[in-house]
Amino acid sequence: MAKFPKPPEGSWTAHYPELGTEPVSYEDSISPEFFELEREAVFKRSWLNVGRVEQLPRNGSYFTKELAVAKTSVVVVRDMEGKIRAHHNICRHRGNKLVWQDFPREETQGNCRQFQCKYHGWKYELAGDLTFVQQEEEFFDFDKADYGLIPVRCDVWAGFVFVNLADEPSQSLHDFLGPMVTAMEGYPFDQMTERYFYRGTIGSNWKLFMDGFQEFYHAPVLHVRQLPATIGPPSMAMGFEGLHYEINGPHRLVTTYGGQGWRMPDELLKPMEIASRSGLFGPWDQPDIDLNHFPDGVNPANVAPWGLDAFNVFPNFVILIWERGWYLTYHYWPTAANTHVFEGTLYFVPPKSARERVAHEMAAVTFKEYALQDSNTLEATQSMLESRVVSAFPLNDQEILCRHLHKVVGEWVAAYEREQLEEASK
Amino acid sequence: MSIALLPAQFSDLEPFASTWCLASEGERYQQRLASTMQQMQGFYDAMMPRMDEAITYCDTFAYDDLPDDVARLLHLVYSLVMVSFPIEAWKQPNIPDSGAAYLDLLVEPGP
Numbered sequence A: 001m002a003k004f005p006k007p008p009e010g011s012w013t014a015h016y017p018e019l020g021t022e023p024v025s026y027e028d029s030i031s032p033e034f035f036e037l038e039r040e041a042v043f044k045r046s047w048l049n050v051g052r053v054e055q056l057p058r059n060g061s062y063f064t065k066e067l068a069v070a071k072t073s074v075v076v077v078r079d080m081e082g083k084i085r086a087h088h089n090i091c092r093h094r095g096n097k098l099v100w101q102d103f104p105r106e107e108t109q110g111n112c113r114q115f116q117c118k119y120h121g122w123k124y125e126l127a128g129d130l131t132f133v134q135q136e137e138e139f140f141d142f143d144k145a146d147y148g149l150i151p152v153r154c155d156v157w158a159g160f161v162f163v164n165l166a167d168e169p170s171q172s173l174h175d176f177l178g179p180m181v182t183a184m185e186g187y188p189f190d191q192m193t194e195r196y197f198y199r200g201t202i203g204s205n206w207k208l209f210m211d212g213f214q215e216f217y218h219a220p221v222l223h224v225r226q227l228p229a230t231i232g233p234p235s236m237a238m239g240f241e242g243l244h245y246e247i248n249g250p251h252r253l254v255t256t257y258g259g260q261g262w263r264m265p266d267e268l269l270k271p272m273e274i275a276s277r278s279g280l281f282g283p284w285d286q287p288d289i290d291l292n293h294f295p296d297g298v299n300p301a302n303v304a305p306w307g308l309d310a311f312n313v314f315p316n317f318v319i320l321i322w323e324r325g326w327y328l329t330y331h332y333w334p335t336a337a338n339t340h341v342f343e344g345t346l347y348f349v350p351p352k353s354a355r356e357r358v359a360h361e362m363a364a365v366t367f368k369e370y371a372l373q374d375s376n377t378l379e380a381t382q383s384m385l386e387s388r389v390v391s392a393f394p395l396n397d398q399e400i401l402c403r404h405l406h407k408v409v410g411e412w413v414a415a416y417e418r419e420q421l422e423e424a425s426k
Numbered sequence B: 001m002s003i004a005l006l007p008a009q010f011s012d013l014e015p016f017a018s019t020w021c022l023a024s025e026g027e028r029y030q031q032r033l034a035s036t037m038q039q040m041q042g043f044y045d046a047m048m049p050r051m052d053e054a055i056t057y058c059d060t061f062a063y064d065d066l067p068d069d070v071a072r073l074l075h076l077v078y079s080l081v082m083v084s085f086p087i088e089a090w091k092q093p094n095i096p097d098s099g100a101a102y103l104d105l106l107v108e109p110g111p
């Protein structure tokens, strides 16, 4: 019996009838051919979050982002007018990577007044114009105006910096994000500037890790040993139910209960949770900012007790807002059909005391303990999906968001293939 | 005894200082994996009852300007947080079934 109310249709999945209820194929997570299509159909056409405005604090601040899935690297910069821009990170002379440090394939960041290529010294202003060519008179029919950096569409929403690799994105960033995501605007992301940035390489398709974090059906089972013996088995017996699921275009949301450690008796907590007043759901004590006036998009169904919202922004970006007043993001950057780079970033209001900092440390360490359990399980899943012994898998109502992700990716790939066919027949 | 790493009030924790006063999460995680449960239990048992006192002591200084010995004391608290998982949850140094999986903390706040 469900303990929390479901939509009138009887299930969250039936509330979105286009999702169907039949078993789902995971061929899209093991096929190298499908992955090649995803590069073009999904990642070269979507708005991709590459960071936050706080990473570009001053005019001249820049960072590079490796986008292996699109076989490119972009440099994101705040130019001398203060405008945030992105360029493909390639020198127009003979194609050297323009901005890098020591290791050509690693990301870098810094502050500069102009970009200078390490190879033959061409210089570009931050807005992209080519301004200096070594021995310019040696070139033929040459006009510097023809050799500016190749721009990448770049826009900012709520302090999140996005790029789009399409020449002409079919939607503006705001339209792409749509009403469910943009209704979060006004949340004090800009005050949560203390950052813990984790990265690891994961031996699975990117969608498998998205699935692992967009259903919590697994949580009371896979993570049972993280809980004290007093509540591990009962919470496994109780299982997990989301309080609210919502789908809007390609994006999706789950709201859950949880946390509330400060209300629990000691025997249900680990000693370090009590000592640090912190845990998986973050510090028990809220930061000293206004957390009483959230935008409507946060906890949109007004559930109580509210624990967190996980906004899955298509294709590979998650914003997770916790009730205690902090947030984290996930990014899943595909590198092959069966590998990806995972990034998890925790953001807190900067601490004013060692006590607050220790509570943040506990939240960050707890996050890693959970995430490593999740991520290694994925490799076990990937390896057996690749056996193709089973071709379709039943997804329950708590796994509705997994169903939606695979459906949307399939639709984007199908739309791309149709366009390619139309192009070819012209 | 060699030169003290910690404030005098915490001199009883000196035996753990050279191992566990580590400024980065990466070092603390590696030290955890390189330690036996017995070593971590010894550190946990000595440090856990002093944790609140240690934090309170750190907070008698300006948080953004901690003297070196006080910062080391705070790092010792971070290490206690790190070993609490093997001690309180896993009963082993590494996360069960985590195999070769890794997550590197590339940006972390001071101090």
Ligand code: FES
Pocket (backbone or CB within 6 Å): A091, A092, A093, A094, A095, A096, A117, A118, A119, A120, A121, A122
């Ligand atoms: S490749 Fe950049 S200056 Fe030659």
Ligand SMILES: [Fe+2]
Pocket (backbone or CB within 6 Å): A212, A218, A219, A222, A223, A370, A374
């Ligand atoms: Fe999990």
